[in-house]
Amino acid sequence: MSLYNTILDVLDTRSFATLWYWIALLAFWHAAGARVLGIPHDLLLDARRSEAASSDLHAMTRIAVSRTLGIGQGAGMVLAGLTGFVVGSLFVLGFSFGLELAQAVFFFVLPMCVLTLLRLRLARRIAREAPEGEALAQLLLRHRFWVQLIGMIAVFLTVLWGMWHSLTTGVLGN
Numbered sequence: 001m002s003l004y005n006t007i008l009d010v011l012d013t014r015s016f017a018t019l020w021y022w023i024a025l026l027a028f029w030h031a032a033g034a035r036v037l038g039i040p041h042d043l044l045l046d047a048r049r050s051e052a053a054s055s056d057l058h059a060m061t062r063i064a065v066s067r068t069l070g071i072g073q074g075a076g077m078v079l080a081g082l083t084g085f086v087v088g089s090l091f092v093l094g095f096s097f098g099l100e101l102a103q104a105v106f107f108f109v110l111p112m113c114v115l116t117l118l119r120l121r122l123a124r125r126i127a128r129e130a131p132e133g134e135a136l137a138q139l140l141l142r143h144r145f146w147v148q149l150i151g152m153i154a155v156f157l158t159v160l161w162g163m164w165h166s167l168t169t170g171v172l173g174n
């Protein structure tokens with residue numbers, strides 16, 4: 001019976017009280033900040049110093065921009081509608097009906113939507129302006145800064161909400 005209880009404790013839906021939720025949240029934001037449009041941060045730094053790395057950066061950026069714009073143009077309206085429905089449903093389930101799992105997923109999904117919009121905006125700007133060299137690296141590094149700032153704010157707000165929820169529902173006392 002103790003193995004059964006251990007498994008249930010690991011898979012607990014009280015999201016703000018489980019370690020797995022916080023590990024997943026931090027891992028997501030680490031991954032989001034480590035790559036801009038799928039381009040590793042170290043390549044951005046190397047491209048400022050090396051011509052070979054700069055040509056690699058241009059090639060990866062061209063591929064990433066075309067893929068991002070292709071997804072946005074191909075299924076953009078359907079994805080936007082579906083995303084709006086999911087985010088709205090999570091909000092209603094989480095904050096009107098008090099479902100903690102929906103609240104936790106909402107705090108994951110809403111910032112992801114913001115990142116997706118920023119990514120689409122960056123891809124459109126790169127496609128429109130076709131920056132090269134230092135200008136391209138600066139654009140990508142500025143985008144990375146905003147991703148990291150949004151991540152810090154999102155984690156901070158999630159921690160505040162999770163602490164408040166855990167303290168008011170008495171989850172930590174059990």
